[in-house]
Amino acid sequence: MLRGVLIAAAVSSVALISCGPSDPQAKVRSERARWEVQALEWVRAADGSIQISTRVLGPPSSKIDKLTVRIDLLGAGGDALRADWHTFDLTGIPRGGPADRPIRLAPLSGVEGVSIDLMLDPTAEEIPHIEELEPSG
Numbered sequence: 001m002l003r004g005v006l007i008a009a010a011v012s013s014v015a016l017i018s019c020g021p022s023d024p025q026a027k028v029r030s031e032r033a034r035w036e037v038q039a040l041e042w043v044r045a046a047d048g049s050i051q052i053s054t055r056v057l058g059p060p061s062s063k064i065d066k067l068t069v070r071i072d073l074l075g076a077g078g079d080a081l082r083a084d085w086h087t088f089d090l091t092g093i094p095r096g097g098p099a100d101r102p103i104r105l106a107p108l109s110g111v112e113g114v115s116i117d118l119m120l121d122p123t124a125e126e127i128p129h130i131e132e133l134e135p136s137g
Contacts, residue, residue, distance in 0.1 A: 033120050035058050036058075039053075039071075039114050041053050045104075051105075053102055056099050056100075057098045058097075059096065066131055068129065069085070073113075081108060
């Protein structure tokens, strides 16, 4: 009998802990990790701007309506020449399927490639660039 009471108390304690307050930013980070953004191709436009074709793939359901990525413009040696941030509006993205979205960036000479990063483990300096991690986001 005492064993049953102890087990019930342990289960209740675990249930109360799991119902306690949670970190809203942790929930957003978890939702962000369920998305994928691929750089399909990029070109330099006549005006010098960098145009990137991307594919955004999402889960069948998601609790976030925007997704921010860092785009590194790379030089010939693969070194980052500049980092730009782009926020996708997810409200028009079909859930559970891909959507192609263009990105246009300011001109930069010497660009030989692009890299897109979801920044799933952002530093304190990177967090302000990620709109959905802002307190009002």
